[in-house]
């Protein structure tokens with residue numbers, strides 16, 4: 001249907017919805033007499049021309065993202081959701097204290113938050129096993145989405161999210177915030193501008209070990225020691241042992257554990273597998289490998305110009321604990337990948353010869369970047385925040401603030417610095433590495449068709465069964 005429809009002989013504008021209003025408000029110069037200046041109110045004032053944001057998943061990363069949105073004059077956080085009542089209470093308090101109002105409403109069920117028509121966009125920071133269900137429902141509800149990496153728990157879930165985002169025409173920002181940091185931008189532009197010659201190899205160094213967040217492992221092992229059930233790590237504790245039974249408890253009253261486990265297989269509650277530490281259990285997370293792939297592999301792809309590409313072959317292994325151990329993700333792993341143009345990549349964690357961060361090696365030099373670190377074969381490249389203008393023949397997207405970039409793009413309807421396809425392609429290598437590790441063989445990947453070639457058993461690992469009533473879209 002065209003923008004204008006004819007009724008009774010006169011020309012009528014189509015209905016002007018909230019999204020249109022925000023878009024026009026973002027270009028206030030076009031209609032200065034009609035709309036108030038964009039972002040002109042002080043905090044707590046009527047927020048009609050602000051982007052109304054809901055935040056879902058307020059554990060560790062959620063509040064960090066939310067603080068950045070609270071600092072933006074262009075949006076108003078109007079709703080928060082968490083299934084841990086303590087996290088929710090703290091989130092609502094943080095938001096309302098910031099504005100000096102009582103306007104932010106708390107929700108236990110993300111679907112109720114998403115059903116609100118006045119909410120334009122959402123920030124999603126739930127654990128990985130929940131990404132697909134929440135993100136596709138948000139897309140269906142036409143919310144623009146800032147969502148955490150990795151895109152999802154399996155390749156099939158990622159594909160489902162990409163489809164939902166594309167079908168609903170929404171703006172997506174992946175939480176791969178390193179793209180909004182100048183050193184990463186400079187390193188990627190050095191590579192893209194051919195300053196290191198032709199790239200031959202890339203090293204992607206990720207953390208090893210399963211981190212003991214909040215000392216949950218220390219606490220669990222101490223509890224076992226009291227009962228003379230000594231274990232060196234949670235990677236050794238398996239079902240059918242007294243140690244396993246000792247680590248099972250009732251969920252804390254503030255946590256809706258039935259919902260928390262969501263589409264994943266039901267398992268008894270253990271603190272060491274819950275908040276934050278869900279990463280170290282394949283039922284809910286995928287270890288350091290998938291936790292970091294959306295950061296450093298994302299940057300590696302950016303430098304290579306492979307945002308919509310990927311490896312053709314992936315092979316490697318890791319130190320795998322028993323599959324049913326409390327912590328069953330590999331603390332040490334190493335993979336070799338083949339990319340187009342004869343480029344090879346090593347992705348490793350817990351191997352000191354592969355330094356944390358990204359190192360691109362070319363025929364005429366190299367460049368390495370990490371959080372707080374930058375080095376290059378040409379010392380001159382260390383100068384300056386960004387690459388000097390005269391060297392920037394290829395200019396990469398520049399964003400100086402990841403959350404603000406999302407907010408700006410909601411108004412302009414332009415792509416963010418990390419749209420959904422980028423997040424998808426950045427995480428696929430990590431998923432393929434895991435599949436190679438779990439099957440013990442080389443995986444051949446059809447980048448265009450997004451299929452594993454000639455390996456039915458490995459292909460099955462591109463997806464997983466959902467526990468009802470949750471369904472993959």
Ligand SMILES: NC(=O)c1ccc[n+]([C@@H]2O[C@H](COP(=O)([O-])OP(=O)(O)OC[C@H]3O[C@@H](n4cnc5c(N)ncnc54)[C@H](O)[C@@H]3O)[C@@H](O)[C@H]2O)c1
Nearest residue numbers: 057058059060061082083084087125126148149175275276
């Ligand atoms: N971009 C980054 O640098 C970065 C850093 C840390 C974490 N992350 C990502 O953020 C996400 C969350 O990680 P985290 O470390 O904050 O985890 P967390 O366990 O600390 O917090 C997750 C929160 O989500 C809540 N939750 C779970 N299921 C929910 C549901 N169905 N509805 C509403 N709330 C639900 C939990 O109760 C918890 O409060 C993950 O995807 C993780 O990979 C990104």
